[in-house]
Amino acid sequence: MPSPAPDTTVLAVHRDREHRFGKCRVGAIELQAGLGVVDDAHWGRKVQHRSRVKADPEQPNLRQVHLISAALFAHLETLGFAVGPGQLGENISLADAPGLGWRELIALPTGTRLHFAQGPVVELTGLRNPCAQIDHFQPGLLAAMLERMADGRLIRKTGVMGVVLQGGRIQPHDALRLELPPAPQRVLERV
Template sequence: MSPGLILPATILAVASAATHDFSKQLRDEIQLLAGLGVEGDAHAGQTVKHRSRVRVDPTQPNLRQVHLIGTELHAELARAGFDVGPADLGENITTQGLDLYALPVGTQLTLGESAIIELTGLRNPCAQIEAFQPGLLAQVLGRADDGTLIRKAGVMGIVIAGGVVRAGDAIAVRLPPPPHRVLERV
């Protein structure tokens, strides 16, 4: 096995939405486009598409082309009494068997046969999560023992290599060379 390679996890679900709705629609497959994101998704593009960030500076690079959440978060939320499934929190890709939050910035995920996403950072949980289900925001935000804010609303990435991605596809993980930087809000 080559250095920095972690054995495959899998994709549980894929989703997209042409409009800026909170939740996305589950799909049989999505097409990732290099340098842009998910074909037909409201957040695809070279420059930022999230409305709050567009208001600040519409020319900034889009580091949030693809949103990923692990199904492990859905299970955690279910134990806390919430009903949240794939695509409900706006993710394009729901993973299984992979601790997304433990991966460093620059980690590359090979999805299926050819698509590659590079992780850029964490999604910042916002008021829309609370509007989706009251009390949910508190479940995806927390504090570590040292007071550091913990964000659990998914990770963001950019598309390095395009390709079709489907539920059931394997995910291979390639870590960047050290030193590793922890994922931070993007």
């Protein structure tokens, strides 16, 4: 039986039909199973991220939905950066919740399922890797989004990626329940 995980709510939702750095805040997003966020540039069964399409356009799309904890914005503020919901290109900004800050979000295991109040289910596939474009948004932000642990492992703070298992609507203030996968669990890797 999976151990219980903290729950939270949705702070804001975003989408953009174009491949731009940030995404536009909207009142609600619609998810489609196996495809992602309707009317978003990353919607589709096959990879949509431009650099990944160049490498192999036939790869499955493991980056249908991007999620970030609002606790990351507060963390970045302590480092001298002003970043808000949607500005890092996420589809879903999660409200800061006890036990589910930015560190806990990126530490969830692969296969964690996020059950949203109105029915959508997103399964985590990996970590978002920050790219050099982030320094065009705010100089020095790329370095702030990466951290080395004492053992040399790299921490990527830019949130998690997932695929849509069950479609439906998501909007601000929707509750979210996490379901951890059974053991053995695998750490999220860059996707």
